[in-house]
Amino acid sequence: MRPWAVRSGAPQCRAGGGVLRCAASLAGVLLVLLSAPASSRAEPNANLLNEAGLQFLTRGRVEEAIGKFTEAIEIREKHAEAHANRGYAYSMLSRPEDALADLDRAIEIEGNNAQFLYLRGNIRARSGDHEGAIRDYSQSLRHIRPDPWILLRRAEAREALGQSSLALKDYSDAIRHGPLSAHFHTRRGLFHLNAGRHDSAIADFSRAALLDSDDATIFHHRGIAWAARGRYDSALADYDASEKLNPNDPLLHNNRGNARKALGDIRGAIADYDAAIRLDPRDAVAYLNRGTVHQIEGRRGEAERDMAAALAISPTLKDVCAAILNPAISPPIGDSATAAGGELVEEVRTSPRRRRGHRNKDLTRSDR
16 A cells, blocks of 8 residues: 655644544554654755655655665754654565664654654554554554544554453444544444454444445455354345455455355355355365365265365365365255364455555545
8 A cells, every 4th residue: 555645744743733544454554654844944954855755655665765764864863754754664664673663763752743653553563562552552642632543543453452342442432533434334343243243243334335335345244244144145145246346356256155055056156166266276265165065065076176275275274174075074055064064164354455446445634
């Protein structure tokens, strides 16, 4: 994702000021690029170098950007924005220690800067330090009014630590304080889905679908929730809607294959597993599920070939494949089953991918 650059004169995130509302997922942190505020132009050369670094960074020329930020810091060591920007650049190169060192210095220079605290929290979250991320997000929130994006990121960190009640409160507060956005409902819906609260997940995904009917992942996730409740007809309708928006999602085809199998449409299920494998030949689960259907239908040879392919990709599936191929425990189609005895594996994506060409809701301008 391309980060959003704050240009010269953009509001800074100190107490009483505004904050740029950008977002960072735990899988891929999105940080803010900072320009020096108009009030700190006593060192024009340092500011110009910082600005040049931003230009390189937004063009993907990260090493050159780091060079410019370093030159700015050499002219004025207490250039907080240059430290923050260089920290972001280091994070792009997967150098979290260097990134954190620069954000630490930026915060040392401007201790009450909520934006710097938010950025450091993002880097910590990406590095797996969810407790540190929560501390930074919480401190950031002390200096500004409740910000939905910071609340959302703190919710994700709390979810990662198993702090379910606190995470749910943050997700709900993010929705209450944030814009009317499908993204916020989708994130809370995923939280409910992962916790097994399928009715709550369906409610959030339904709200998200009303707000953004062009996002294939919303229908996909709701379909997974319907399937978990045993409502395979509703699941199939949502999978079909998702497929119309994004026909090239292998996980979708795998999950729709499961729903079709549950409804007795074996030919349709096999077609979906075939499509999943065609789109992602390294998808061991799709081979496993297709092999399970072949075994249930008595096609032993095809089942063995699919299990062998699944094992070649993921050797950890050895015991599962052996159990599925054992006729004594493989159930007939339509019966309930355990994962080791014929149950198809549902693939749940917890970080939504948006269809190509659709605007990313994580990337938002500051309107404060």
